[in-house]
Amino acid sequence: xxxxxxxxxxxxxxxxxxxxxxxxxxxxxxxxxxxxxxxxxxxxxxxxxxxxxxxxxxxxxxxxxxxxxxxxxxxxxxxxxxxxxxxxxxxxxxxxxxxxxxxxxxxxxxxxxxxxxxxxxxxxxxxxxxxxxxxxxxxxxxxxxxxxxxxxxxx
Amino acid sequence: xxxxxxxxxxxxxxxxxxxxxxxxxxxxxxxxxxxxxxxxxxxxxxxxxxxxxxxxxxxxxxxxxxxxxxxxxxxxxxxxxxxxxxxxxxxxxxxxxxxxxxxxxxxxxxxxxxxxxxxxxxxxxxxxxxxxxxxxxxxxxxx
Numbered sequence: 140x141x142x143x144x145x146x147x148x149x150x151x152x153x154x155x156x157x158x159x160x161x162x163x164x165x166x167x168x169x170x171x172x173x174x175x176x177x178x179x180x181x182x183x184x185x186x187x188x189x190x191x192x193x194x195x196x197x198x199x200x201x202x203x204x205x206x207x208x209x210x211x212x213x214x215x216x217x218x219x220x221x222x223x224x225x226x227x228x229x230x231x232x233x234x235x236x237x238x239x240x241x242x243x244x245x246x247x248x249x250x251x252x253x254x255x256x257x258x259x260x261x262x263x264x265x266x267x268x269x270x271x272x273x274x275x276x277x278x279x280x281x282x283x284x285x286x287x288x289x290x291x292x293x294x
Numbered sequence: 295x296x297x298x299x300x301x302x303x304x305x306x307x308x309x310x311x312x313x314x315x316x317x318x319x320x321x322x323x324x325x326x327x328x329x330x331x332x333x334x335x336x337x338x339x340x341x342x343x344x345x346x347x348x349x350x351x352x353x354x355x356x357x358x359x360x361x362x363x364x365x366x367x368x369x370x371x372x373x374x375x376x377x378x379x380x381x382x383x384x385x386x387x388x389x390x391x392x393x394x395x396x397x398x399x400x401x402x403x404x405x406x407x408x409x410x411x412x413x414x415x416x417x418x419x420x421x422x423x424x425x426x427x428x429x430x431x432x433x434x435x436x437x
Contacts, residue, residue, distance in 0.1 A: 167420065182435065183434055183435055184432045184434050184435070185432070185433070185435060186432055186433075187432060190429070190430060190432075199432065201434060202434065203431055203432040203433055203434045204424075204428035204431060205428055205429055205430040205431065205432055206424075206426065206428055206429050207429045207430075208429065209426075210426040210427075210428075210429055211429075213425060213426045214424060214426065217424060217425060223419055223420075223422070224419060226425060227419070227422065227425050229425075230425035230426050235426070
């Protein structure tokens with residue numbers, strides 16, 4: 140894998156923030172951020188249109204491996220120097236459904252430090268409940284940027 | 295004039311204790327450094343992802359740092375201890391000083407291991423395969 144193409148929905152209100160954030164990170168392989176409508180995408184990868192979902196990230200490597208849904212969020216983080224370890228953790232079955240929420244939260248710079256602390260200190264179950272809370276909040280207000288709920292599940 | 299005749303017996307004892315202390319400490323430092331240099335190489339090569347020239351360079355620099363730290367400590371610690379008046383005190387002082395040198399060598403050794411284990415983990419993470427299987431496989435067009 141020499142290049143990773145990250146395809147984003149240019150009509151989604153959150154995509155600009157994702158794109159800007161990803162572009163500012165230090166990648167481990169060159170990343171190319173392309174909009175769904177970019178002409179280069181179907182030219183290079185015929186048949187990819189069937190895999191593009193509105194408002195979702197799609198990730199494809201130059202050798203044609205394609206990731207959609209939560210796996211795409213994990214792959215985005217996996218290709219960043221600073222977040223590879225978190226991505227490895229997010230890939231477990233308990234946390235994978237919340238990978239997109241984790242990416243959402245991490246892409247809000249002010250919360251990065253707090254999230255990193257949580258990732259390091261929480262168990263998988265605690266982290267899952269934090270991400271679940273955040274995804275529920277995000278589902279209630281889909282057009283607003285996520286407001287991180289960083290309460291731990293400890294009682 | 296023979297100096298040993300003019301020195302009191304306690305003084306001769308101190309000189310001998312210090313001389314043996316320096317000799318044994320430096321010999322120990324050289325032995326540990328050589329062992330680490332020889333056996334640490336393979337570990338370093340792995341930590342640096344198979345980059346042998348870099349691993350050899352770091353290995354050599356580490357040994358230099360190791361010598362500086364240890365011989366520095368050995369010479370600084372020379373003067374601290376009780377006054378030596380009889381052979382018993384001489385042996386005890388000698389033993390305490392050598393013991394401290396060994397403990398310092400051990401602490402440095404484990405600290406080095408800790409640092410390299412972290413580096414190795416990072417190197418392995420860099421080479422790790424994708425943590426999630428691909429959802430689909432497309433056939434890219436070479437442009």
